[in-house]
Amino acid sequence: MTTFDPTRRQLLKAAAWLPLASACGRLAFAAGVAPNAAQASLVVRPGRLGRTVSDSLTGFSYETQQLENPAFFSADNHALVRLFRELSPRGVLRIGGNSSDYTVWTAYRGEVPTQRTHKGGPQRPVMLKPEALHTLAGFLRATGWKLVFGVNLKIGVPAMAVELAQAVRQIIGDDLIAIQIGNEANNYEADYNAFDQAWTPYAQAIRAAGVPVAGPDTGANTDWVIEYAKRHAGENVFLSRHYYKEAAPRGSIADLLAGDAAFYIEIEQAMRAADASHLPFRLTEANSYYLGGRDGVSNVFASALWGADFMLAMAQRGVAGIHFHGGTLDSIEASLGRTADGSTTSTDQAARRDAVTSRYSAIAGDVAFGFQPRPLYYGMQLAQQFAGAQMVSADFDVAGANLTAYVARRERALLIALINKDAGRDATVSLSGLHGGGKGRLMRLSAPALDSRNGVVFENGTDDAHAGRSVAVDTHGRCSVVLPRGSAALLHLDRFV
Ligand code: BDP
Numbered sequence: 407m408t409t410f411d412p413t414r415r416q417l418l419k420a421a422a423w424l425p426l427a428s429a430c431g432r433l434a435f436a437a438g439v440a441p442n443a444a445q446a447s448l449v450v451r452p453g454r455l456g457r458t459v460s461d462s463l464t465g466f467s468y469e470t471q472q473l474e475n476p477a478f479f480s481a482d483n484h485a486l487v488r489l490f491r492e493l494s495p496r497g498v499l500r501i502g503g504n505s506s507d508y509t510v511w512t513a514y515r516g517e518v519p520t521q522r523t524h525k526g527g528p529q530r531p532v533m534l535k536p537e538a539l540h541t542l543a544g545f546l547r548a549t550g551w552k553l554v555f556g557v558n559l560k561i562g563v564p565a566m567a568v569e570l571a572q573a574v575r576q577i578i579g580d581d582l583i584a585i586q587i588g589n590e591a592n593n594y595e596a597d598y599n600a601f602d603q604a605w606t607p608y609a610q611a612i613r614a615a616g617v618p619v620a621g622p623d624t625g626a627n628t629d630w631v632i633e634y635a636k637r638h639a640g641e642n643v644f645l646s647r648h649y650y651k652e653a654a655p656r657g658s659i660a661d662l663l664a665g666d667a668a669f670y671i672e673i674e675q676a677m678r679a680a681d682a683s684h685l686p687f688r689l690t691e692a693n694s695y696y697l698g699g700r701d702g703v704s705n706v707f708a709s710a711l712w713g714a715d716f717m718l719a720m721a722q723r724g725v726a727g728i729h730f731h732g733g734t735l736d737s738i739e740a741s742l743g744r745t746a747d748g749s750t751t752s753t754d755q756a757a758r759r760d761a762v763t764s765r766y767s768a769i770a771g772d773v774a775f776g777f778q779p780r781p782l783y784y785g786m787q788l789a790q791q792f793a794g795a796q797m798v799s800a801d802f803d804v805a806g807a808n809l810t811a812y813v814a815r816r817e818r819a820l821l822i823a824l825i826n827k828d829a830g831r832d833a834t835v836s837l838s839g840l841h842g843g844g845k846g847r848l849m850r851l852s853a854p855a856l857d858s859r860n861g862v863v864f865e866n867g868t869d870d871a872h873a874g875r876s877v878a879v880d881t882h883g884r885c886s887v888v889l890p891r892g893s894a895a896l897l898h899l900d901r902f903v
Contacts, residue, residue, distance in 0.1 A: 498553070657704065823894065
């Protein structure tokens with residue numbers, strides 16, 4: 407939908423070449439800002455502290471089927487190890503999805519029902535071999551990530567689930583956070599009571615074997631989370647549900663960037679249940695659009711702005727982790743009962759990696775072609791900067807534009823994320839309530855356009871090319887930031903108060 411827009415490009419350039427003080431000084435630089443730019447203002451309230459953001463905010467979710475190739479999650483898969491580790495030193499990987507409900511643990515010697523193929527589900531059982539758990543253990547050690555692992559409920563083989571859970575615990579050791587039982591059981595159990603009845607014998611047996619359990623891992627039922635918390639809080643490690651904005655055929659950049667206010671309200675309800683039971687709440691599977699993601703939306707720059715905003719909105723409300731679902735096209739399409747076509751005529755390595763990857767995956771590639779970040783990965787990087795920080799209140803007048811802001815303190819420093827999800831309006835954000843005379847850095851998340859598949863840059867300070875630029879706060883604790891449409895910025899100030 408968004409085509410190349412020269413004004414926007416110039417504006418980004420202008421923002422890039424700003425002299426030191428004017429990037430964040432009392433006067434917004436006027437040159438290059440579109441005439442309809444929103445004059446927004448953000449008043450930071452350092453005295454009003456909010457939630458502490460979880461260290462393990464960043465997460466991924468992959469299908470159990472991804473483990474059919476033990477070389478995928480392996481310490482020897484250096485490119486993937488690096489992408490995980492560089493994203494977060496303390497992330498959490500969730501293995502599950504539709505395919506977890508159809509997985510056959512090859513070491514299990516008991517009966518497994520013949521699985522009938524059906525619409526909307528895996529067309530064949532996934533064969534999970536012990537070797538894949540051993541290489542997964544190595545991958546977790548190499549990345550520093552922890553694991554949440556899903557076992558079957560739908561096919562109704564509790565004995566196999568218990569054996570698999572025990573093997574996961576034994577092979578993965580302390581890197582296992584918890585086992586979840588059944589994926590989105592709301593799609594196949596009549597109601598919460600039916601789910602609870604089916605789930606309880608599994609949970610009892612798995613816990614009796616000394617393996618921790620979490621759940622309910624429901625698709626979209628906050629009421630299930632609340633009911634589950636009431637009944638099982640004492641014997642659980644965390645509460646969980648999933649999130650997708652919509653089904654892929656209904657997806658668009660405009661829809662994605664419009665946000666999801668109704669879901670934020672639901673999350674607040676889920677968090678009340680989590681707080682009352684003193685349990686963390688995780689979105690164990692999430693992404694933009696289910697049914698595999700939407701090409702041209704889930705895999706373009708708009709998804710980076712959405713992802714950063716979504717993660718921070720969740721973190722602000724106390725959600726402990728967001729696990730973006732993804733992986734190979736093959737694994738996702740199989741989870742939906744479809745056959746993947748990852749073929750491409752392109753000889754370009756990046757394009758070939760892209761073609762073998764599910765639409766919404768934040769990381770593209772596979773063992774044969776190697777790996778590379780997708781736009782969403784950069785959005786996750788921005789939000790990850792808040793992991794472990796404490797949210798701070800702020801009043802944000804967005805002047806009618808589609809802007810969001812998140813403020814947090816980390817020790818003596820202040821972090822401010824500004825996200826302009828507006829496709830049509832640039833913004834100048836006047837900040838106040840800052841430490842007078844403070845200094846810091848402004849780092850931008852940008853791309854040529856909202857529908858760019860490539861060319862995403864996040865200045866995360868790792869090297870000179872991504873250093874961002876120095877900024878200065880005036881003596882009254884004010885500065886202003888120009889935020890081109892379809893871009894974000896992270897302001898890192900050295901003093902909180
Ligand atoms: C979720 C399933 C997952 C699918 C995803 C999707 O848990 O296995 O891949 O939807 O539809 O409901 O993209």
